[in-house]
Every structure is written in C-alpha cells, then in structure tokens.
Amino acid sequence: MTTTAFLSSLLFFLETISFLLLLLCSHHANSQLYQQEHSVLLRLNQFWKNQAPIAHWRSSNASHCTWPEIQCTNNSVTALLFPGYNLNGTFPPFLCDLNNLTQLDLNLNYIADGFPTTLYNCSKLNYLHLAQNYFDGPIPDDVHRLSRLQYLNLGGNRFSGEIPASISRLAELRSLNLYVNRFNGSYPSEIGNLLNLEELLLAYNSLLLPVELPPSFAQLKKLKFIWMTDTNLVGEIPDWIGNLTDLETLNLSENNLTGKIPSSLFMLKNLSFVYLFKNNLSGEIPTRIDSKKIVEYDLSENNLTGEIPAAIGDLQQLTSLLLFSNRLHGEIPESIGRLPKLDDVRLFDNSLTGTLPQDFGRNLVLRSFQVGNNKLTGRLPEHLCSGGKLVGVTAYENNLSGELPESLGNCSSLMMIDVHKNNFSGKIPVGLWMPLNLTFVMMSDNSFTGELPERFSTNLGTLEISNNKFSGKIPSGLFSLWNLTEFLASNNLFTGQIPEELTILSKLNKLWLDGNQLTGELPQNIISWRSLNNLNLSRNRLSGVIPDELGGLPSLTDLDLSENQLSGMIPTQLGNLKLNFLNLSSNLLSGTIPLALENPIYTRSFLNNPNLCSNNAVLNLNSCNLRSQNSRTISSQHLALIVSLGVILFILFILAAVFTTKIYWKTGNREDIEWKLTSFQRLNFSEENLLSGLSENNVIGSGGSGKVYRIPVNNLGDTVAVKKIWNNRKSDHKLEKEFMAEVKVLSSIRHNNIIKLLCFVSSETSRLLVYEYMEKQSLDKWLHKRNSPPRITGSEPDCGVPLDWPTRFQIAVGAAQGLCYMHHECSPPVIHRDLKSSNILLDSELNAKIADFGLAKLLVKQGEAASVSAVAGSFGYIAPEYAQTPRINEKIDVFSFGVILLELATGKDALNGDEDSSLAEWAWECIQQGKRIADVLDEDVKEPHYLDEMCSVFKLGVICTSSLPTNRPTMHQALEVLIRSRTSTPQNHGEKKLGS
Known part of the structure; x- marks a missing residue:
C-alpha cells in the first residue's frame, strides 16, 4: 500500500467515526428532548388534575406525538390543541418549557386568569x-x-382597560381578535401600523369611547375581514374605505354611523359580505357596484332613501338581500x-311601489320572501316556491290583489304566511x-x-282570517290542531254551530268568531x-243559556257575548273571573246581576237586556223590585226548616269524611305494602316520616302529574318537598317515563343552582320524589302572584313585596349557572325542555335553583340532537322550532x-x-318600533x-328568544354576557333605543 492510499483510508476511517459519533450524540440529544417534553406534558395533565378530556395522557401510553391534542415536528412538540375541552383552573406557568411550541389553542374552556405573561418564554410561538x-x-x-x-x-x-398601543408592534400579526371584552378608552390608532393584518375583529366592545374609524x-x-359591530363607532364611513383593495367582509353594524355610504366601498373588486345594518346612515345606496362577488348585502334598519339600485341585479353570487326598515321608494328592479x-329577500317596512x-x-331557490308594509300592487309571483325550500312569505299591508299563487298549495316547506291587509x-x-311545519x-x-x-297542518299555532268572506261551517277538523293558540275568524260568513271539537284545544288563548252567522x-x-x-x-245568532263552566276558566280576562239571542240568568260563576272587559249587552238575559259583577267598570256590559235588573244604580238597569212582600221574604218557619236541613246535611258530610279517611288509612297505608327507599344523599329521616305527612293539610301545589x-x-x-305521582291508570306509562327521567337526571348531577333530589320512595301503586325544601318557593309566585292567599300559615313567602333588582339579577345569574352546568359540564348534556319561572325555586336567601326535570331529555351524544316523540313544555316559553321538528x-x-330574563x-x-302577543313576541315588537x-x-x-343592568338583561332576553336557534347564544355565552353586564355605575341607557 502506498503512503497516499494509506492516508486516504485513514481519512475515510476518521470521517466515518466522526459521523457515527455525531449520530450517537444527536440520538442522545433527541432522546433527552423527548423525555423532557414528555415530563412537561405529564405535569400539565396533573396541573389540570387528570381532567377527563386528557386523562389518556399516561406515561405507559404510546408516544405523546400520537396523542390527538399534540402535534410534533421532528419528534418535538410544536402544537397543543385543546378547543372545547372544558378545562378549568388557571394557566399553567411552565407551558413554555416546551421550547419548540409554535401553536397553542385553548379556545372555549373555563380558564380563569390574567393575561399569561409566562408565554413570553415561548420564543417560537406564532x-x-x-x-x-x-x-x-x-x-x-x-x-x-x-x-x-x-394569529392572536x-x-x-x-x-x-385600554387596548395597549404596543399591540401594533407585533409586526408579523395577520389576525387580531379582541371581540366581546370589556375594553374602554378608544382604539389605538397604531393598529394601522400592522401592515400584514388580514383580519381585525373588535366587535361587541360597547364600553369603548365614541370614536370615528x-x-x-x-x-x-x-x-x-373587518368586524366592528357594536363598538360605539360614530361619524361617517370614510371614503378611504375604498383603499382597502383586498377587503372581502365589512361588518360595521349596530353602531351610530351617519351620513352617506361612500361610493368607493362598492368599487372594491373582492367585496363579498356587507353588513351596515342598525346605524343612522342616510342618503341613497350607491348605484355603481364593481364587485361581482357580493354574497350577503345587509343595509337594513337605517334611514336610507332613494331607489334600490338596478346594479344589484348584476350580483350573480348574491344569496341575501336585506334592505328592510329604511325609507326606500320606487320599484323593485x-x-x-x-x-x-x-334565497333571502327582506324588503319590508319601506315605501316601495x-x-x-x-x-x-x-330560477332560484327562495327560503324567505318578506315585502310587507310597502305600497306594492299587482299579484304575488307565481313561482315563489318552485325551489321547494320556501319557509316564509310576508306581504302584509300592501295593495296586492288577485288570488294567492296556486304553487303555494304545493309548498311543503312553508312555515308561515302573512298577507293580511x-x-x-x-x-x-x-x-x-x-x-307539516306550517x-x-x-x-x-x-x-x-x-x-x-x-x-290542517297539525303544528298550526296561529290562524287569523278575520274580515274576509269565508263561508260554510267552521270545520270540526280543527280539533287536531293541538298547538293552536289563536283562532281569529271575525267578520266572515260562517254559519252553523260552534263545533264542540273546538273545546278540546287546551292551548287556545284567543278565540274570535264575532260578526258571523253562527247559530x-x-x-x-x-x-x-x-x-x-x-x-x-x-254579533251572531247564538241562543240558549250562558254555561256555568265559563266562570271556571282561570285565564279568561276578556269576554264578549253581545248581540246574540242568549237567554236565562247570568251565571254567578262569572263573578269568579278577573275580567278586564265584559259585554253581554243586546241579548235576552233575565234575572239579577250577580253581586260580584255589580261594578262600575261594567257599566255598559248589560245594556239592552229588558229583563235584567240590579239594585246598583251605577249599572243603569231596572231595580230588582219584587212583586209582593211574600215573594221578597221567606217565612221564618221555612227559614228554620232550611237551617235544620242544612245542619243535618253538614253533620252527615263530616261523618262520611271521617269514615272515608279511616278506610283510606286502612287500605292505602296497610303495613303489608312494601315501600322501597332509594337514597342519593345522607338522610336523617325514614320513609315512615314521609308517609305520615302525606295529608291535604301539607299540600303546597299540584300539577298534571301529581301533588307536592x-x-x-x-x-x-x-x-322536605315531596312530589307524589298521580295514580291514574290511563297515564301510568307516561308518568312512569316522567318519573324515571327525573330520577335519572337529578340523581346524576350536582350543582348549587339545581334542586337537590334526596331520595325516591316507591311501591307497586305509588311514586314519591323527595327534594330539599325551598322556603321562598317559585319565582313565578314572586313575579306574578303577589296577592295570592297562602296555602299554609307560615309556610308561604310574603310575595306582596316585589323582588328588588339586585335580587332579580342574582336569580338570573343563578339560573344561568345551573343551565350552563347542564349544557356544558354534564356528560352527556342535559336539556330541561320545560324551563319556566314556576320551575325556578328560591331558597331562604333567594338563590335560584332549577327544578322539575320530569320532561328532561339526555342527549345521546354530545353535539348531536336527540329525537323526542312529542312536543312538551309550557306555552309562552316554548321555542318556535320545538313545535316544528322532533x-x-x-x-x-x-x-x-x-x-325568564324578560319576565325579570x-x-x-x-x-x-x-293583549295580542306573548312576552317574547312583544319584546321583539318593542325593538322593531324603536321604543326606549x-x-x-x-x-x-x-x-x-340599576338601568344599565336592567337594559342589558332585557336585551339578552331578546337575543335568547330569537326565532332562529342559530342566532341564540349558548348558555356559556349568555352567562358571560350577564356577568359582563354587572355594574354599579349609573348610565343613561334609558334614553337609548332598543335597536341600538
């Protein structure tokens, strides 16, 4: 081997050794990093105390990079994702020990803390x-x-506090979201230095000072994307808005903007969504629209004048056109x-011709077509429901004529139609x-x-057809309209009798059949x-006597039977009613006016009944002078006989009652009946204590399913409060389901604002639910029944004194907290389905607790709607969609x-x-009318x-009763709004309008 070859071989050997050493060190370093990050994640799990969503984080599990909440790059943690995990507590201060962290998502949780400045140690966070x-x-x-x-x-x-100007030094920021907080002061103009910004969301910060853009x-x-709804913007929309050449969505709604809409706005080529509703904009709508991408166009509830621009007809992507409640005139292009x-056309409340x-x-699929309160003429378009999706048609108060389009007879999607006047x-x-859903x-x-x-559609709730020329008999088929609350058919040509089937309609609260030809x-x-x-x-031809049963209708306040051929005496039972209006004039009635009706407010209620008499001169009727002294008085002998018979009958009644009671206790409380007590709390009483107290003297309420x-x-x-289920064979199956539903729900949940179920007791024939007793009873009694006599001396609250506002606010928050727990913290979530003020109970400190879960329904799977077999609930509190879909x-x-918020x-x-609407409907009408x-x-x-808080609660009540479920907040959001509205600083909200 030559020297050169040897040196080359040696060099190759040394390089190989170096590479292997480098790999070994790298592997060791990666292994150390993995172990360090794994340790941090386990600490995080412990910090949140092994909360259910991340309980699977265990050292024995697979690599943490496989956990669904973790994203890794090169086997190192770069993202933590916990959206909607119900995490609570404070922010973990050691989070930035994950040195390579770039993404952190804790959206929609319950973390309570100040801004986490420990995040400054996350040097790579973007x-x-x-x-x-x-x-x-x-x-x-x-x-x-x-x-x-x-992204922030x-x-x-x-x-x-104020939005810090230093936020403008986040030079790489592309999305800034600060909506729904409590900021005050004004916007830092330095935000304009964020030259890379693509999204700016500042909506619902109404405490900010009035400021122009x-x-x-x-x-x-x-x-x-600009979202600045309800941020106290004033002044005009500046013309420089046209310089934002990339703008796709502009939402400046619910502010106090004035002046004209700048024409430069509609020259933006990419503009897709325009929301300028609920301002004080004036002038005409710009007629030039360069953007052809506009999808939603909402300029409603302003003071805009002029005509609807023909250029809107060129917007081929447009899905929603909302120009209602302005002062527009001229024809619709x-x-x-x-x-x-x-698919959504709302042009009502203008002066269109x-x-x-x-x-x-x-050639389009309409869902909503609303053109009411204009000056339109001609016919309704024939093809309104050609797409098969039309939900509503409102064309009231116009000059439209002709017949209704035949196509509406094939419109299976229709939920409402309003063409009155x-x-x-x-x-x-x-x-x-x-x-089906009408x-x-x-x-x-x-x-x-x-x-x-x-x-008819079995879901029909309102049927108003007065002042037409309908004829024939009133159909008996109306009995199938279980949800019908209003049937107004005045001034038509109906004949025949009032069908007995109408009396089945238990939800009916208004029935007008006056001005017909009924007999x-x-x-x-x-x-x-x-x-x-x-x-x-x-104003019919009705005859016969006035039935005594009319006096037993507990809600009746307005009664008009005038101008008929009714005869006989006026039932004394009518005196039991609390009538605001009574008219029995122009009939054939006879005899004496019942004493309870001899009231000056009924001065004109009995006129033109020649055979009626009264000793009260205020009523302007004949005096009740009897023909002879013998006929005016009863002889003393006859009187003595009557008294004697009365005493005998009374004694017999007492003996029968005692005998019946003894039999009841011998048969209904036999010792051989086996009672089973199932406890959910530690008890200091037995079933014998409960059974011995089931007497009429202890009854404090009753309902469709039993006594309390x-x-x-x-x-x-x-x-304790004990609810005993009725023993009615026809209802056994239904009541058993209610009973088991209530037990299932209440035995599994614990919250300070939900009534505590202590135990239940059952036998073959009876079911008892045992609750903690609420000393102040129901919110309904305090708000609406202040003068009702107490049932039990010393047991009923003094409801004659109205609840003050701080107490009402406390009740609202408590009820919201209970519902928040049911909806967001129970697994699976719980729907009450029959929430009302009588089901909000108050303890000795007037703290609210939600009760009566007999109709509650557990959702099968979180986020997935449950089917129910029938509509349940109480009228006035039922959401519109409840009667339309299972x-x-x-x-x-x-x-x-x-x-309930509106009631408070x-x-x-x-x-x-x-007189014409439920509380929720009336509140929405107040908004539309701009009342203070x-x-x-x-x-x-x-x-x-207290005005500020009261206004906030009223407005939240209106939002929660939106007809569309998607427009209502979650209970988490509603509770947040309630808490944010708490204030001790008086403000002049009473001068604001409801729409502001």
Missing part, C-alpha cells in the same frame, strides 16, 4: 388562541414581546328576481293549509272566499280551555331562559306581552342606578 375563557384584567403593555405572533385571538373573555386604518391594504342564488318582479322563484280575493289553494297563518283584512278545509247554543264542555284569555262570540307536599321529617326542624338541542332551553326585567307574564328601554322595564324596581 399562533395563540385563548378565546371563550374567563381571562380578565388588562392586556399588558409589553405584549409585543410575543414578537413572532401571526383573545375574544369572548373579560379583558378590560381611525384614518390610520387606511394603511391596512391587506385587510380582508326586475333583474333582482332573476338572481340565480338569491309598483308590482313585484314575477321572476322571483322561477291587502286586496287578495278568491279561494285559498287547498294544499296551503297542509305543510305554524303561522295571517290572512285577515282581505276578500278571500270559499270554505275552510277539514284538515245554536254555546259549547258546554269547555273545561279544557284553561289557557283561554280572550273570547269574542258577539311540604313535610316536616324530624324534630330538628328539617323539612330534533332538538340545548337552544330550546336558551329560548325559555330568555323569556319587565315584571310581565310570559303569556302576556300585551326605560319605558318597558318594571316600574316596581326601576331605579336610575
């Missing part, structure tokens, strides 16, 4: 998502130390009716009454003819009309919670917003320093 938690306090002035951040999302927290924002040439993707484009629906005529297409029909004040069909007697079996509050049968008793159970003063989710409870803020009952918030709040508790 993605930080902390939204929807409970972080609070200020964002630190040195936040720019996170210098590599490209702090939305939906409790951050306060900072001119420095004009430098954000890469900006694609024909070209809009030919847009191929348009001319005829509707007849191409609407011909027009000049429509002809017969209704038969199929229009039959869509819930709302309003056709009053037209000239429709023909007869009503025998069959026969009034229905007698009306005990199911327990929800009826307004009955008008006047207040029973002392020991000598320590402990008291698929439900937590949003039905959110709707009911919203109604206004003091009104859920069924009575005003202060004018709709409960006067009993309204004080200047």
Whole structure:
C-alpha cells in the first residue's frame, strides 16, 4: 500500500467515526428532548388534575406525538390543541418549557386568569388562541414581546382597560381578535401600523369611547375581514374605505354611523359580505357596484332613501338581500328576481311601489320572501316556491290583489304566511293549509272566499282570517290542531254551530268568531280551555243559556257575548273571573246581576237586556223590585226548616269524611305494602316520616302529574318537598317515563343552582320524589302572584313585596349557572325542555335553583340532537322550532331562559306581552318600533342606578328568544354576557333605543 492510499483510508476511517459519533450524540440529544417534553406534558395533565378530556395522557401510553391534542415536528412538540375541552383552573406557568411550541389553542374552556405573561418564554410561538375563557384584567403593555405572533385571538373573555398601543408592534400579526371584552378608552390608532393584518375583529366592545374609524386604518391594504359591530363607532364611513383593495367582509353594524355610504366601498373588486345594518346612515345606496362577488348585502334598519339600485341585479353570487326598515321608494328592479342564488329577500317596512318582479322563484331557490308594509300592487309571483325550500312569505299591508299563487298549495316547506291587509280575493289553494311545519297563518283584512278545509297542518299555532268572506261551517277538523293558540275568524260568513271539537284545544288563548252567522247554543264542555284569555262570540245568532263552566276558566280576562239571542240568568260563576272587559249587552238575559259583577267598570256590559235588573244604580238597569212582600221574604218557619236541613246535611258530610279517611288509612297505608327507599344523599329521616305527612293539610301545589307536599321529617326542624305521582291508570306509562327521567337526571348531577333530589320512595301503586325544601318557593309566585292567599300559615313567602333588582339579577345569574352546568359540564348534556319561572325555586336567601326535570331529555351524544316523540313544555316559553321538528338541542332551553330574563326585567307574564302577543313576541315588537328601554322595564324596581343592568338583561332576553336557534347564544355565552353586564355605575341607557 502506498503512503497516499494509506492516508486516504485513514481519512475515510476518521470521517466515518466522526459521523457515527455525531449520530450517537444527536440520538442522545433527541432522546433527552423527548423525555423532557414528555415530563412537561405529564405535569400539565396533573396541573389540570387528570381532567377527563386528557386523562389518556399516561406515561405507559404510546408516544405523546400520537396523542390527538399534540402535534410534533421532528419528534418535538410544536402544537397543543385543546378547543372545547372544558378545562378549568388557571394557566399553567411552565407551558413554555416546551421550547419548540409554535401553536397553542385553548379556545372555549373555563380558564380563569390574567393575561399569561409566562408565554413570553415561548420564543417560537406564532399562533395563540385563548378565546371563550374567563381571562380578565388588562392586556399588558409589553405584549409585543410575543414578537413572532401571526394569529392572536383573545375574544369572548373579560379583558378590560385600554387596548395597549404596543399591540401594533407585533409586526408579523395577520389576525387580531379582541371581540366581546370589556375594553374602554378608544382604539389605538397604531393598529394601522400592522401592515400584514388580514383580519381585525373588535366587535361587541360597547364600553369603548365614541370614536370615528381611525384614518390610520387606511394603511391596512391587506385587510380582508373587518368586524366592528357594536363598538360605539360614530361619524361617517370614510371614503378611504375604498383603499382597502383586498377587503372581502365589512361588518360595521349596530353602531351610530351617519351620513352617506361612500361610493368607493362598492368599487372594491373582492367585496363579498356587507353588513351596515342598525346605524343612522342616510342618503341613497350607491348605484355603481364593481364587485361581482357580493354574497350577503345587509343595509337594513337605517334611514336610507332613494331607489334600490338596478346594479344589484348584476350580483350573480348574491344569496341575501336585506334592505328592510329604511325609507326606500320606487320599484323593485326586475333583474333582482332573476338572481340565480338569491334565497333571502327582506324588503319590508319601506315605501316601495309598483308590482313585484314575477321572476322571483322561477330560477332560484327562495327560503324567505318578506315585502310587507310597502305600497306594492299587482299579484304575488307565481313561482315563489318552485325551489321547494320556501319557509316564509310576508306581504302584509300592501295593495296586492288577485288570488294567492296556486304553487303555494304545493309548498311543503312553508312555515308561515302573512298577507293580511291587502286586496287578495278568491279561494285559498287547498294544499296551503297542509305543510307539516306550517305554524303561522295571517290572512285577515282581505276578500278571500270559499270554505275552510277539514284538515290542517297539525303544528298550526296561529290562524287569523278575520274580515274576509269565508263561508260554510267552521270545520270540526280543527280539533287536531293541538298547538293552536289563536283562532281569529271575525267578520266572515260562517254559519252553523260552534263545533264542540273546538273545546278540546287546551292551548287556545284567543278565540274570535264575532260578526258571523253562527247559530245554536254555546259549547258546554269547555273545561279544557284553561289557557283561554280572550273570547269574542258577539254579533251572531247564538241562543240558549250562558254555561256555568265559563266562570271556571282561570285565564279568561276578556269576554264578549253581545248581540246574540242568549237567554236565562247570568251565571254567578262569572263573578269568579278577573275580567278586564265584559259585554253581554243586546241579548235576552233575565234575572239579577250577580253581586260580584255589580261594578262600575261594567257599566255598559248589560245594556239592552229588558229583563235584567240590579239594585246598583251605577249599572243603569231596572231595580230588582219584587212583586209582593211574600215573594221578597221567606217565612221564618221555612227559614228554620232550611237551617235544620242544612245542619243535618253538614253533620252527615263530616261523618262520611271521617269514615272515608279511616278506610283510606286502612287500605292505602296497610303495613303489608312494601315501600322501597332509594337514597342519593345522607338522610336523617325514614320513609315512615314521609308517609305520615302525606295529608291535604301539607299540600303546597299540584300539577298534571301529581301533588307536592311540604313535610316536616324530624324534630330538628328539617323539612322536605315531596312530589307524589298521580295514580291514574290511563297515564301510568307516561308518568312512569316522567318519573324515571327525573330520577335519572337529578340523581346524576350536582350543582348549587339545581334542586337537590334526596331520595325516591316507591311501591307497586305509588311514586314519591323527595327534594330539599325551598322556603321562598317559585319565582313565578314572586313575579306574578303577589296577592295570592297562602296555602299554609307560615309556610308561604310574603310575595306582596316585589323582588328588588339586585335580587332579580342574582336569580338570573343563578339560573344561568345551573343551565350552563347542564349544557356544558354534564356528560352527556342535559336539556330541561320545560324551563319556566314556576320551575325556578328560591331558597331562604333567594338563590335560584332549577327544578322539575320530569320532561328532561339526555342527549345521546354530545353535539348531536336527540329525537323526542312529542312536543312538551309550557306555552309562552316554548321555542318556535320545538313545535316544528322532533330534533332538538340545548337552544330550546336558551329560548325559555330568555323569556325568564324578560319576565325579570319587565315584571310581565310570559303569556302576556300585551293583549295580542306573548312576552317574547312583544319584546321583539318593542325593538322593531324603536321604543326606549326605560319605558318597558318594571316600574316596581326601576331605579336610575340599576338601568344599565336592567337594559342589558332585557336585551339578552331578546337575543335568547330569537326565532332562529342559530342566532341564540349558548348558555356559556349568555352567562358571560350577564356577568359582563354587572355594574354599579349609573348610565343613561334609558334614553337609548332598543335597536341600538
């Protein structure tokens, strides 16, 4: 071997050895890094105390790089992803021991802490998502130390103070999300220095000072998405908005912007979404629209004038056109009716004229068509439902004429139609009454003819057809409308009798059949009309007597039977009603006016009944002078006989009662009946303590499934509430399901704002649910039944004193916390399905607890809706979709919670917003009419320093009762809004309008 060859071989050998040593060191280093990161992750699991979502993190498991929450690069942890994991506690201070971490996602958890400045040690972090938690306090002035951040999302927290100007020094930032916090001060104009910014989300920070859009924002040439809803923007939309050439979405809604919409806005070529609704914009809509990409176009609820630009008809991608509640005039451009993707048209509350484009629906799939309250003429377009997706048609208060389109008779998707106050005529297409999900029909004040069909959609809730020319008999098929709450058919040509089948409709609260040609007697079996509050049968040819059962309808407040041929005496039972309006005039009634009705408010209620009399001169009727002294008085002998018979009958009644009671205790409480007590808590009483207290003297309430008793159970003063299920063979299967549902739910959940189920006791014939006793009973009694007499001396709260606002707010928060636990912390989640103020119970400190889970439904799988066999709940609290589909989710409870918020803020009952609507409907009408918030709040508790909170609670109630479930917040979000609204600083919110 030559020297050269030897040296070459030696060099190769040395290089090989060096390479192997390098590999060995690298492997050792990687192994050390892996072990170090694995140790940090196990510490993290322990820090969050092995919470269920990451309980699978165990040292014995496979490589942590295979765990679903971990992403690795080169076998090193670079991303931690925990969205919606229900993590709670504080932020882990050692997180940056993961030296290569670039992404951190803790979105939608329950972490409560200040801004985690320990993240400054994560030198490679470029993605930080902390939204929807409970972080609070200020964002630190040195936040720019996170210098590599490209994505920062702090939305939906409790951050306060001013937004630091130093945030503008995050030079690589592309997305800045600070929505729904508590910032004050003004926007730092330095945000305009973030030249790489593509998304700017600052919405719902209404505590910020009034400010115009900072001119420095004009430098954000890469900006694609601006969301600044409800951020106290004032002034005009600047013309420089047209310099943001990449802009795709602009949302400046719900502010106080004024002036004209700059024409430069619609010259942006990439503009796709425009939301400028609920401002004070004026002038005409720009007629030049260069962008052809616009998908949603919402300029509603402003003061815009002029005509709808014809250029909108060139927007081939447009799906939503919302221009309602402005002052637009002129005709609707024909070209809009030919847009191929348009599915949502809302042009109501303007002054539009001319005829509707007849191409609407011909070549597009409409879902919503709303053109009410304009000055339109001609016919409705024939092809509105050609796409088979039409949900609603509202064309009320126009001058439209002709017949309804025949195609509506084949529209199976239809849920509502409102064409009242027009000049429509002809017969209704038969199929229009039959869509499965049809819930709302309003056709009053037209000239429709023909007869009503025998069959209707079984989900129909409102049927208003007054002031038309409908004829024939009122169909008995109406009995199938179990959800019908309003049937208004005044001033038509109906004949025949009022069908007895109508009396089956237990949810009916308004029945108007006045001004027809009805004959026969009034229905007698009306005990199911327990929800009826307004009955008008006047101006017909009804005969016979007024049934006594009318006096037993607990909700009836308005009764008009005038201008008929009714005879006989006025039932004394009518005096049991709390009538606001009564009219029995122009009939053939006779006899004496019942004493309870001899009231000045009924001065004109009995006129033109020649044979009626009263000794009260206020009523302007004949005096009740009897013909002879003998007929005016009863002889003393007869009186003595009557008294004697009465005493004998009373004694017999007492003896029978005692005998019946003895038999009951001998047969119903035999010692041979086996009772089984199942306990869920530590008890200091036995079933004997409970059974001995099941007497009528201890009853404090009753409902469809049984009675509720207040029973002392020991000598320590402990008291429980016992719900006893009715023993009714026809209902056994249903009630057994309710019973087991309540046991299943309440035995598995624990929360301070949910009623505690102590145990249940069962035998072959009885079921008892035993709860902790709530001393102050139900919220409903405090809000709506303040003058009801107590059932048990000393056991009923003094509801004559209205709850003050701080207490009501405390109740709202408590109920929200209970629901939040049910929806977001139970696995699987729990839906209550019958939430109402009577199911919110109050303990001795007036803390709220959710009760009565007899209708609760466990979801089969988180995030997946459950099917239920039938609609359940209480009218006034039921979400609209509940009657339309068997698929439900937590949003039905959110709707009911919203109604309770409205009750707390206004003091009104859920069924009575005003004479024509439920509380939820009335609240939405208040918003649409622009009423001041202060004018709709409960006067009993309204004080200047509580106005801010009361306004916030009212507005949250309105949002929670949105007709679309997707528009309602989750209970987590609702609770967050409630907590954020807590304030001790009086503000002049009473002068603001509800839409602001």
